Amino acid sequence: MAAAPFSTLAAAFDAAAAQAGDLSCLVVPARAERGYLPDGLDWSYAETAERVERLAEAYAARGYGAGHRVALLLENRPEFMLHFLALIRLGACTVPVNPDYRAEDLAFLLAHSEADLAIALPDRCDGLAAVSAGVPDGAPVIPSDRFADALPQARRPAAGGAPDEDSPGALLYTSGTTGMPKGCLLSNAYFLFAGRRYLEAGGAMQVRPEAERLYNPLPLFYANSLGISNPAMILSRNAMIFPDRFHPRSWWQDLVQTRATIIHYLGIVAPVLLAAPPCDAERAHHVRFGVGAGLDPAQHDAFERRFGFPMIEVWGMSEVGIATAANHEPRGIDSRTIGRPLPGIELSVVDDADRPVADGGEGELLLRRAGAEPRKGLFAGYWKDEAVTAEAWRGGWFHTGDIVRRAPDGLYHFVDRKKHMIRRSGQNIAAAEVEACLRGHPAVAEVAVLAVPDELRDEEVLACLVPRAGHVPDAALAQEVVGHALGRLAYFKAPGWVLFLDELPLTATQKLRKSAIFAAGEDPRQRAGMYDCRAQKQRRAR
The missing domain is CATH 3.40.50.12780 (ANL, N-terminal domain)
Structure with a gap:
């Protein structure tokens, strides 16, 4: 050059x-x-x-x-x-x-x-x-x-x-x-x-x-x-x-x-x-x-x-x-x-x-x-x-x-991201940052944030939550948790989907196994009990 x-x-x-x-x-x-x-x-x-x-x-x-x-x-x-x-x-x-x-x-x-x-x-x-x-x-x-x-x-x-x-x-x-x-x-x-x-x-x-x-x-x-x-x-x-x-x-x-x-x-x-x-x-x-x-x-x-x-x-x-x-x-x-x-x-x-x-x-x-x-x-x-x-x-x-x-013809093809990164409408979102925010909600005991497919935005943020004792894992709590994130993070970082689980999968050394939350080939959005909270993720008027 x-x-x-x-x-x-x-x-x-x-x-x-x-x-x-x-x-x-x-x-x-x-x-x-x-x-x-x-x-x-x-x-x-x-x-x-x-x-x-x-x-x-x-x-x-x-x-x-x-x-x-x-x-x-x-x-x-x-x-x-x-x-x-x-x-x-x-x-x-x-x-x-x-x-x-x-x-x-x-x-x-x-x-x-x-x-x-x-x-x-x-x-x-x-x-x-x-x-x-x-x-x-x-x-x-x-x-x-x-x-x-x-x-x-x-x-x-x-x-x-x-x-x-x-x-x-x-x-x-x-x-x-x-x-x-x-x-x-x-x-x-x-x-x-x-x-x-x-x-x-x-x-x-x-x-x-x-x-x-x-x-x-x-x-x-x-x-x-x-x-x-x-x-x-x-x-x-x-x-x-x-x-x-x-x-x-x-x-x-x-x-x-x-x-x-x-x-x-x-x-x-x-x-x-x-x-x-x-x-x-x-x-x-x-x-x-x-x-x-x-x-x-x-x-x-x-x-x-x-x-x-x-x-x-x-x-x-x-x-x-x-x-x-x-x-x-x-x-x-x-x-x-x-x-x-x-x-x-x-x-x-x-x-x-x-x-x-x-x-x-x-x-x-x-x-x-x-x-x-x-x-x-x-x-x-x-x-x-x-x-x-x-x-x-x-x-x-x-x-x-x-x-x-x-490929043999010299074209490179994208497969996946090695890092735990979510890319929504071109915005890079660190799962760890969103997890840290959600852990601050009094109803959240454990949390795992990962990407799910989105037909318009490439990927959307999914929060898998284990609620604390005494909190009902329902639509109201899902919306409350998303509202908590919206008050502290840029709107695009907040979860668009919320799923409550009894526990999160861990390794023998007690490290989170995100890959084990959903079966290979499963669309997480179709899981029973999944709450669609994307309507809450609106750019706020200033």
């Missing part, structure tokens, strides 16, 4: 603004009922650069720069990208905040990241400030609409030196398997390598310089948008389109209105759109291809035939970006394929002893960058956790924790 001509993402953005200033950069589709920008917007690279420069000057005037970490609770609004680009220009690190986080999640993120400052939407500012006040050395919190007036002086001096490819640009929190989320540190080298891989994928993912408009409903606190597709668009001087989230009813109208040529998706998008009645806009768009993960193979061909463009399944993680894509024929759309490695990436499939598995066999997917520096351009490590970082990189390969199978 040819080396990127820039050492920082800020340099790439400045070059785009200087040489293609009239082209669209940030775009928001019009939406009358939305609480901000009802008429939408379409800022050019020059206009965006001017706003970024003003923010960067304000930050610098207050002493912010290299070594500082700034938390952003700005949802999927253009302000997020403006602040991110201003901070990375100064060598500071953005800490994106999931807007669905509850107080416990927010407190952990602010404390663990050691944020120097937090910027929030006006209606979230008081709540975040209250959380920060309870954190040792909690960051000052200011509202985004009063940024220039409210920005305080930095509490510690910035580090010296100009930003370079190794300077951290973002600290993304991704759920671990044994507790609270891990902080994934991403550098300029990550953004540039991820962007170049996207642009060099080719095949059905051919990106044209200065000609694309990418519509991405995925949140900016995901690596997908912030660290992968956005850098790719900046490097190719293309437009980034941000709706606030996925809106099925206006999806096709948005694509037509914004003249989108590329979309990103999660598995939930296809079944929802296929279930909708036909409309004129669904074939009036200019979309050339979609990129995403989790599309049901049984619906893949039907989607492409009805809507007229290929959906490219990819595989990736916050730690490594998008690493594979099914973008060259044969694409294997009738299977759970994740494609082939993108340029600059090497893969290996190994057994539990890290020994290579022959084609057709199942094993853990390992990954590294090709060449003499296997970690260059991938994540810089887990924040404040060198031991976990070293374990993930043992033997010079990153251990993904995903089980795959490599």
